[in-house]
Amino acid sequence: MEFSFVEELVHRLKVFQAMATxxxxxxxxxxxxxxxITMREARVSGIPVVKDNIMVGIVTIEDIIQALDxxxxxxxxxxxxxxxxxxxxxxxxxxxxxxxxDRTRFGRLPVLDEDGRLCxxxxxxxxxxxxxxxxxxxxxxxxxxEVTIETLESEALRLRxxxxxxxxxxxxxxxxxxxxxxxxxxxxxxxxxxxxxxxHEAETNLIIHSTSGGTIIADLxxxxxxxxxxxxxxxxxxxxxxxxxxxxxxxxxxxxLGFGAGMGLPNIKRCxxxxxxxxxxxxxxxxxxxxxxxxxxxxxxxxPADAIPSL
Amino acid sequence: MLWSDAIKALAAQTLVDGPDFEVKNFAAADLLSDxxxxxxxDFVILTGQTSPQAIRTAVAVGALGVxxxxxxxxxxxxxxxxxxxGIPLAATQLKMFESCVTLGGLLWSSPSSKN
Numbered sequence: 001m002e003f004s005f006v007e008e009l010v011h012r013l014k015v016f017q018a019m020a021t022x023x024x025x026x027x028x029x030x031x032x033x034x035x036x037i038t039m040r041e042a043r044v045s046g047i048p049v050v051k052d053n054i055m056v057g058i059v060t061i062e063d064i065i066q067a068l069d070x071x072x073x074x075x076x077x078x079x080x081x082x083x084x085x086x087x088x089x090x091x092x093x094x095x096x097x098x099x100x101x102d103r104t105r106f107g108r109l110p111v112l113d114e115d116g117r118l119c120x121x122x123x124x125x126x127x128x129x130x131x132x133x134x135x136x137x138x139x140x141x142x143x144x145x146e147v148t149i150e151t152l153e154s155e156a157l158r159l160r161x162x163x164x165x166x167x168x169x170x171x172x173x174x175x176x177x178x179x180x181x182x183x184x185x186x187x188x189x190x191x192x193x194x195x196x197x198x199x200h201e202a203e204t205n206l207i208i209h210s211t212s213g214g215t216i217i218a219d220l221x222x223x224x225x226x227x228x229x230x231x232x233x234x235x236x237x238x239x240x241x242x243x244x245x246x247x248x249x250x251x252x253x254x255x256x257l258g259f260g261a262g263m264g265l266p267n268i269k270r271c272x273x274x275x276x277x278x279x280x281x282x283x284x285x286x287x288x289x290x291x292x293x294x295x296x297x298x299x300x301x302x303x304p305a306d307a308i309p310s311l
Numbered sequence: 312m313l314w315s316d317a318i319k320a321l322a323a324q325t326l327v328d329g330p331d332f333e334v335k336n337f338a339a340a341d342l343l344s345d346x347x348x349x350x351x352x353d354f355v356i357l358t359g360q361t362s363p364q365a366i367r368t369a370v371a372v373g374a375l376g377v378x379x380x381x382x383x384x385x386x387x388x389x390x391x392x393x394x395x396x397g398i399p400l401a402a403t404q405l406k407m408f409e410s411c412v413t414l415g416g417l418l419w420s421s422p423s424s425k426n
Contacts, residue, residue: 172367
């Protein structure tokens with residue numbers, strides 16, 4: 001299956017990011033006439049019925065038309081509302097809510113938190129607004145990543161990059177910024193390249209696979225450069241399998257961008273002088289890398305890797 | 312061969328200019344992962360990827376320049392990234408295979424850059 005950019009986006013966005021939160025409600029004791037007036041004033045076609053903060057049903061424009069037709073418009077909502085309401089949860093992927101809307105042809109889906117409290121409503125309009133806002137945000141971002149620089153007590157310089165999950169647009173940004181920093185500090189080009197490649201692979205991994213992003217810390221010490229890459233999930237089940245060149249769980253969309261060929265970890269290992277990799281499902285992944293400032297071979301150049309099909 | 316020779320041979324349009332330089336090798340790939348795994352030196356990348364990510368990948372691996380093949384429309388953002396990091400960028404109408412054949416003919420007939 002081929003994933004378009006928008007499909008990837010609606011999968012990444014959560015329901016709470018796309019719901020309308022200024023929801024007009026009615027109470028079950030109100031009459032259907034009250035509901036009709038409220039709907040007209042709020043310009044909505046359906047209203048959740050709420051009692052003591054808990055949603056007990058929904059009344060829609062069709063219910064009002066029926067009530068007008070059959071002459072019970074002055075009766076309480078409680079008697080005529082739909083009680084069996086299809087609802088969604090705030091942390092579901094937006095795509096899940098969209099497929100329910102599509103399947104049921106409902107005009108709205110109330111969003112309930114775990115205590116059954118109404119926290120918003122998903123409608124086609126709220127989805128469209130959320131998508132446009134997200135697209136705008138993505139387009140407006142400039143060529144800067146979230147980098148902070150500090151000097152440690154040991155006098156090492158620490159660069160910290162925060163990497164967002166799903167942020168394909170900025171893949172490689174931490175890598176090129178770190179490389180530029182290394183260049184300005186006189187680190188030799190071959191070492192710059194090894195560090196940049198490892199950083200690129202690591203940040204791409206965080207973007208593609210992490211649940212909520214992660215952090216890359218680069219410590220520039222007198223004898224070495226240390227990279228620490230951490231995330232808090234989902235963690236890797238079979239590390240040996242993940243280290244196999246060509247093994248990948250990336251989607252077609254990610255592959256269409258040129259990533260996800262399954263060579264990240266072996267390539268990182270090839271570039272680093274010291275490689276330590278820890279991961280636990282449910283806990284997260286930690287990668288410790290060290291690059292020695294003294295060249296590891298006569299030339300200090302990137303070594304061809306036996307295990308990696310190289311160009 | 313020189314970068315300018317490659318551009319001429321491929322009838323490529325220059326998008327980001329810079330001082331001319333010697334090219335000893337080329338890396339041709341659409342997979343950025345493949346580009347990241349190369350151990351070539353003094354090389355130029357030929358790719359069908361037009362995204363800013365592709366340019367950043369070229370910067371990370373220390374490529375000397377990037378040529379985009381198949382006449383693809385290059386995103387203005389990508390041109391900005393290339394300019395920002397001082398990496399020459401050009402685009403050719405030729406397909407990947409045709410570009411490789413053209414450049415291979417030039418590269419391996421020139422004694423100075425035989426590899």
